[in-house]
Amino acid sequence: xxxxxxxxxxxxxxxxxxxxxxxxxxxxxxxxxxxxxxxxxxxxxxxxxxxxxxxxxxxxxxxxxxxxxxxxxxxxxxxxxxxxxxxxxxxxxxxxxxxxxxxxxxxxxxxxxxxxxxxxxxxxxxxxxxxxxxxxxxxxxxxxxxxxxxxxxxxxxxxxxxxxxxxxxxxxxxxxxxxxxxxxxxxxxxxxx
DNA sequence: TTCCTGCCGT
DNA sequence: ACGGCGGGAA
Numbered sequence: 001x002x003x004x005x006x007x008x009x010x011x012x013x014x015x016x017x018x019x020x021x022x023x024x025x026x027x028x029x030x031x032x033x034x035x036x037x038x039x040x041x042x043x044x045x046x047x048x049x050x051x052x053x054x055x056x057x058x059x060x061x062x063x064x065x066x067x068x069x070x071x072x073x074x075x076x077x078x079x080x081x082x083x084x085x086x087x088x089x090x091x092x093x094x095x096x097x098x099x100x101x102x103x104x105x106x107x108x109x110x111x112x113x114x115x116x117x118x119x120x121x122x123x124x125x126x127x128x129x130x131x132x133x134x135x136x137x138x139x140x141x142x143x144x145x146x147x148x149x150x151x152x153x154x155x156x157x158x159x160x161x162x163x164x165x166x167x168x169x170x171x172x173x174x175x176x177x178x179x180x181x182x183x184x185x186x187x188x189x190x191x192x193x
Numbered sequence: 194t195t196c197c198t199g200c201c202g203t
Numbered sequence: 204a205c206g207g208c209g210g211g212a213a
Contacts, residue, residue: 004198007197007198007199008198008199008200009196009197009198009199009200009208009209010197010198010199010209010210010211011196011197011198011211011212012197012198013197013211013212014197014210014211014212017210017211046209046210047210047211048209048210048211049197049208049209049210049211050199050200050207050208050209050210051208051209051210052208052209053200053201053207053208053209054208057200092200092201093199093200093201094200095199095200095201096199096200097198097199097200098198098199098200101198113198115198115199116198116199117198118198162198163198165198166198169198170197170198174196175195175196194213195212195213196211196212196213197209197210197211197212199208200207200208201206201207201208202205202206202207203204203205203206
């Protein structure tokens with residue numbers, strides 16, 4: 001959940017640095033962040049960039065998580081996905097992608113995460129030129145839920161699919177596309193871009 | 194210089 | 204729709 005907020009428009013490498021800084025000081029828990037002065041938090045998470053905003057966002061999130069759910073993930077998991085999603089979206093600094101990331105990866109909720117990579121991939125593949133978050137989210141959810149893989153839940157499949165799209169976006173379907181050896185080149189309209 | 198799993202305020 | 208936020212790595 002902390003990582004989901006820190007990684008907004010930032011590389012995961014830098015998020016790891018920030019998380020290691022937290023761990024070093026023994027601060028890698030919602031309650032520690034909840035108690036910590038915001039100025040100290042800013043210095044600790046500096047490597048992620050946008051640290052003034054993100055320190056505030058972490059405080060806002062931990063306030064919510066501690067006060068409403070006692071900082072207890074198991075307890076928070078018991079509530080309905082839609083209710084939790086609306087609560088998260090109401091927090092300052094948590095938009096759709098971050099909310100869905102927390103729901104899917106931290107709370108194991110059946111909700112698909114859409115990001116810039118996903119939209120770009122669909123556009124390049126020629127599957128959809130939409131930029132509407134909810135529309136693309138539903139496209140993946142309805143499509144993926146039709147499939148059953150032995151030993152894998154729909155939640156597992158949502159997690160894996162999103163992770164694979166991220167890797168594709170980082171290695172091949174980059175801002176300036178690198179199509180050499182792209183695993184999707186056979187089904188992509190923009191071959192050899 | 195560019196880019197990094199966005200989001201908010203205007 | 205657009206500017207601002209930002210240090211770190213390539």
